[in-house]
Amino acid sequence: MGKSISHTGASMGYGWNEEKDAKVVYREYLAGDDPKEITREFKIIQSQNHRCEKNTLSFVLSPTIEDGQELKEKELKEITERFIKEMKLQERQAIAFVHQNTSHRHIHLYVNRIDFDGKAYKDSYIGKRSQQAAERVAQQMGMTTVREVQQEKLNEVKIVREEIKQIHEKVITEMRPKDFDQYIKFMKQNEVNVIPSIGKSNQLRGFRFGYQGQNLKGSDVHRTMSMGRIAERIGFDKNAAQMIGNGNTMPLLGKTVGVSPNLAANIAQKAIKLAIKKTIGLGMEI
Structure with a gap:
């Protein structure tokens, strides 16, 4: 300096x-x-x-x-x-x-x-x-040198990002969480601390991921790990999703937080589509 x-x-x-x-x-x-x-x-x-x-x-x-x-x-x-x-x-x-x-x-x-x-x-x-x-x-x-220290830190972050992404995929595909609470719980069981980022207006803005001493924003871990992308892959219950869509709020870790209208609408639409697919599947079995 x-x-x-x-x-x-x-x-x-x-x-x-x-x-x-x-x-x-x-x-x-x-x-x-x-x-x-x-x-x-x-x-x-x-x-x-x-x-x-x-x-x-x-x-x-x-x-x-x-x-x-x-x-x-x-x-x-x-x-x-x-x-x-x-x-x-x-x-x-x-x-x-x-x-x-x-x-x-x-x-x-x-x-x-x-x-x-x-x-x-x-x-x-x-x-x-x-x-x-x-x-x-x-x-x-x-x-x-400073450059060597910086490169070492970048390499460490790269490894951590890859490991968080692998754990995320395992939780989504194998454990199949039904809401954000379950997603946070399952990630915690795999040693990843998911930290909700909530703004001054009590609106959920995204997630941060704590792992191996690193604290990273979801989109910095991987482009598919933004809050919206995670929501797309979670199987929200139809009734809960409709309540989210109607009030632009959701329960999270024992509290009620706001969500953006776009996210609320996406969750509600996805839940309805899943419900229709299940109904069609049951009809075909009959």
Whole structure:
């Protein structure tokens, strides 16, 4: 994470907070021993450029929890030095602290945006550029990159989506729920927590699916798992479906909730069609 800031002293004071067990791992062209002295030294150089208001660059460098636990002070300093080089921020006042009171160690780096000639560092797209620089540093040092973490998470979600879809198909085809309550109950028996999404007007808007630490919207699991698509495959009782169609409401987990007119009509029509098919089937048997 990277940005330009104007509140140098306050931000640096946070970085130096002893409660966070902060330790200085890098400093350049600075002599001060506390945030006030460092800020004062920054301001001496910054006074050469009155037009630049956000005159300090603030970065947070966060290795993964696993990588961070293995890094020594020397390596944390190397990360900072490599990052500064990638961002072309050498020959400027800079100081970096590492926060190590939690399992997720991270570095706070502050660099004077104004150089010794009074010129301001261009901060356009600073956030994106700092991400790309951190990615290169991680690759250089053999650490896990953000892109790799994101891909791993995507792979995990993909597996979870597939498993939820398989359980959904099993419940629909083998257990044949007669309403949403039964569907939720049967999914729960298969370790999937179906969470109704109910709006402020007490109208049922859809379902979310909790499984293996993930919480996904139905349509994000699969396009066939929106609330309407699920309703199409549930064998609603004719009388219950007609009541839903007449009042645009339905019982759900012990409460009465509203449903959209379209969903109510679809449920009622489907129930009537199923009833007609059953009647025709009985007539043929006779």
